[in-house]
Amino acid sequence: MYKRVSAFDVYRQALPVVLVSLVAGLFAGTILGSEPMRDGIESVPGILVLLPAFLATRGGVYGSLGARLSSGLHQGIIEPRFTFDQRLSNAVIASFINGMVVSVFIAVVAFLVLWIVADGGNLLQLVGIMVVAGVLSAVLMLSALVTVVFVGYRRGLDPDNIVGPLVTTLGDVFGVVFLLVAIYLVGLLL
Amino acid sequence: MSDDYAGDDLTGLSDSLGELYEEFAGSEDSAAQFDSPLEDDWQIRPMVLTMVPLLAALSILQMVSGSVLETFEEVLLTNPALLILVPVQIGTAGNLGSIMCSRLSTQLHLGTFEFTLDNPEIRSNSGAVIGLGLTVFTLVGVAAWAIGRALGGTLGFVDVLTISLVSGTLLAAFVVIVSLLAVSTSYRLGYNPDDTTIPVVTNVCDITGVLILFAVITLVL
Numbered sequence: 001m002y003k004r005v006s007a008f009d010v011y012r013q014a015l016p017v018v019l020v021s022l023v024a025g026l027f028a029g030t031i032l033g034s035e036p037m038r039d040g041i042e043s044v045p046g047i048l049v050l051l052p053a054f055l056a057t058r059g060g061v062y063g064s065l066g067a068r069l070s071s072g073l074h075q076g077i078i079e080p081r082f083t084f085d086q087r088l089s090n091a092v093i094a095s096f097i098n099g100m101v102v103s104v105f106i107a108v109v110a111f112l113v114l115w116i117v118a119d120g121g122n123l124l125q126l127v128g129i130m131v132v133a134g135v136l137s138a139v140l141m142l143s144a145l146v147t148v149v150f151v152g153y154r155r156g157l158d159p160d161n162i163v164g165p166l167v168t169t170l171g172d173v174f175g176v177v178f179l180l181v182a183i184y185l186v187g188l189l190l
Numbered sequence: 191m192s193d194d195y196a197g198d199d200l201t202g203l204s205d206s207l208g209e210l211y212e213e214f215a216g217s218e219d220s221a222a223q224f225d226s227p228l229e230d231d232w233q234i235r236p237m238v239l240t241m242v243p244l245l246a247a248l249s250i251l252q253m254v255s256g257s258v259l260e261t262f263e264e265v266l267l268t269n270p271a272l273l274i275l276v277p278v279q280i281g282t283a284g285n286l287g288s289i290m291c292s293r294l295s296t297q298l299h300l301g302t303f304e305f306t307l308d309n310p311e312i313r314s315n316s317g318a319v320i321g322l323g324l325t326v327f328t329l330v331g332v333a334a335w336a337i338g339r340a341l342g343g344t345l346g347f348v349d350v351l352t353i354s355l356v357s358g359t360l361l362a363a364f365v366v367i368v369s370l371l372a373v374s375t376s377y378r379l380g381y382n383p384d385d386t387t388i389p390v391v392t393n394v395c396d397i398t399g400v401l402i403l404f405a406v407i408t409l410v411l
Contacts, residue, residue: 007317014289018282018322025281026333029274033341038267048259048266052280053252056396060245072232087232094237101238102245113253118260168285172277 017165024169028055028176037176040183046121047183050110050130054179057102058171062141065095066163069149073159080150092146096138103134125190132182133175140174141167248393255280255400262404265411269345271338272407275354276400278330283361283399284392286319290369291391295383298373305374316366320359327358349410357406361399368394 031037041047068091072078078087107123107130114121148166149159230236259266259276266273293315306312331354335347372391376383 005314007314007321010293010315010318011321014318014322015325017289018285018326021281021285022278022326022329025278026274026330026337028277029334030337030341032277033270033273033338033343035341038270038273041263042267046260048263049253049256051259051276052255052396052400053249055277055280056252056393057245057249060248061241064241077232086228090228090232090234091237094234094241097234097238098241098245101242102249105246106249109250109253110256113257114260117257168281172281176277 020165021168021172024172028172031173031176031180036184037180040180040187043187044121044125044129044183045118046110046114046126047129047179049113050106050126051179053106053110054103054130054133055172055175057099057106058137058141058175059167061095061099061102062145062171063163063167065091065142066145066149066159066167069146070159070163073149073153080153082146082150088146092142095142099138100131100134103130106130122190125186128186128190129179129182132185133178136178136181137171137174140178141170144170248389251393251397255397258400258404262407265407268343269338270341270343271334271345271350272353274334274337275330275350275357275403278326278334279357279361279399279403280396282323282326282330282358283365283395286322286362286365287369287391287395288388289322290315290319290365291373291383291387294369294373295387298377298383305370312370316370319366319369320362323358323362323365324355327354330354330358353403353406353410356410357399357403360402360406361395364398364402365391365395368398 069078069088072087072091073080078085104127107126111121111123111126145163145166148162152162153159266276294312297311304311328351331351334354335345335350338345338350369387369391372387373383376386
């Protein structure tokens with residue numbers, strides 16, 4: 001029989017997850033508000049245009065990889081071991097391609113938006129920043145996700161419960177950090 | 191749907207992705223897959239071709255909040271406290287939306303869901319979401335003010351807390367309404383709300399979160 005719950009029960013159950021994402025958001029926000037990042041935003045037109053799409057993509061790409069890994073582990077068609085496996089490597093390669101293609105797409109769309117609503121930006125610069133930030137976050141997110149899901153699964157944790165908070169937290173924090181690194185690196189080259 | 195206008199772009203994108211995939215996977219994969227044929231579900235090509243158009247369409251939607259941020263660039267750069275509010279606002283909105291939707295969908299599946307205002311389930315879930323919103327956005331207001339000060343901002347405590355709480359409360363109310371509408375609409379149209387509501391509601395709430403935040407900033411400052 002389904003037990004009726006009060007508003008307070010729901011509140012108490014959901015609070016930990018909401019607080020974790022709050023801390024991650026504050027951390028990401030602090031980097032966003034820091035002096036070097038504000039200089040970056042000021043010197044590269046379009047960073048703010050692509051920011052929401054860039055952060056949302058991280059959730060989409062790696063959240064779906066996480067869900068796929070959980071289902072594979074539950075079905076027993078993926079082993080939680082770090083040896084070569086065709087399914088695992090296909091899923092990882094596909095996520096990498098997804099992340100990179102969408103990152104470049106975001107740079108192009110942000111450039112178009114900037115061209116329409118403001119006085120234009122630099123396409124090469126935006127694409128460069130998205131490629132660097134995309135590669136860095138792919139390397140971190142793919143290795144962190146596979147490691148945490150496998151190690152967690154071997155210790156008896158349900159990967160379905162780990163993937164959501166992990167992707168949100170790491171994705172937001174490192175998304176902004178790698179965006180800053182990318183602005184710096186591309187600034188050295190261009 | 192507003193994704194429609196992206197259709198032509200995305201078809202072209204899918205084609206070029208097909209080619210990209212062939213280059214990428216051609217050499218080593220074809221031999222390996224010949225030995226042990228994998229389910230279609232675990233091939234690179236379908237994973238890329240289904241996800242990329244979806245993600246591309248969502249990023250076009252996200253450009254709405256991006257353009258708003260760009261419009262307020264000067265205000266954001268002079269007041270780091272407001273810049274700190276942005277990722278929190280985006281993240282919390284999506285989170286509250288997905289909590290509300292997955293709870294309502296579960297009740298729908300269990301047969302205890304009735305779309306009326308005096309349904310105690312709807313009341314307790316809505317109350318919890320509003321309560322979570324108030325808690326989070328009070329904490330966020332205090333933290334964003336303090337961090338903003340440390341980063342050299344000058345915005346007063348009352349201003350930051352007002353912006354955070356007012357926009358947070360409006361957002362929580364919006365999350366409640368959108369989640370209820372999404373779950374009941376998806377049920378009426380015959381879709382499983384587990385599959386459809388969360389991606390739609392999280393994205394809608396992310397974007398609305400930014401719009402509400404800047405509407406409140408305009409009013410308060």
